[in-house]
Amino acid sequence: MYKDLDPLLHSQLRLAIISMLVVADKVEFTYIKEQTNAASGNISIQVKNLEDAGYIEVEKTFKNKYPKTMLSITKKGRKAFEAYINDLKKYISPK
């Protein structure tokens, strides 16, 4: 039924990650973990998928000697998200 939707975004965790990044300039990895309650490994895989697709950027720094990973959305990611929303609308109210 939902074959037209971007398969990269039509996934619970990836959709949640990209939605958070749409409204914030940068979001820390641990914040996503806290909010989604998903396992770190699972989030890492989804982040890698989104990064490989060019939808998000990953910035690794250090906070009190511990690694700090900040995520942000790219222009391509924003466009893909907008397209995904428009495609979703068609299913909610098909003409």
Add this chain to the structure above:
Amino acid sequence: MCLNKYINIAIMNQNDLTAKESFSIIEKAISSIKTSYKESAQIFLLWGWILSLAWFTQFIILKILQNKDYDQIRFYSIGNWIVLILIGFIFQFFIIRKINKEKKVSSYLEDYLKSLWMVVGVSFCVAIFIGIKMEIALLPIILLIAGIGTTTTGLLIRFRPLVIGGATFFIFSIAATFVSGEYLNLLVGAAIICGHLVPGYLLKSAKE
């Protein structure tokens, strides 16, 4: 239902994500991004204290040295400003470093506010140059620029006391045209207390 519970349920039905469920995930993910501007209060309080102190000490310097020669007054006045502004920037550096370390979400609005206050800072410098060059009263213009920055910040973060604080700068700006001499320093000090310190403390104690 909060986002993590929703995702857990959705993961169980991995392949059955409906359009409505997708919208729900989007909605919950977006609402989970909470940005707090309470840390901005620390910057408002820092500069509120530094600047009000600078204007009040300027008043004291002018009062004590009123019968001394111009060079001596100028030396203490400039020294007063340089020392306090320098202290302000040192504290600001450490406060911002601490905020950035603890921050998990940075919003677009923070970037707008940073740009706004950079423009305000440049406007202060330009106004000071124009004031000196054209030998015109500077303080009403300085208060007006402070009012623009503060009111806009209040409107952007939707914090009414800051909007009102910014508006008081406009009133003090007009009032400054009726006051002259060393008492202008007291007026500006009072303007900073009303426009920065009071809203700064209210922002600090505000609920999330």
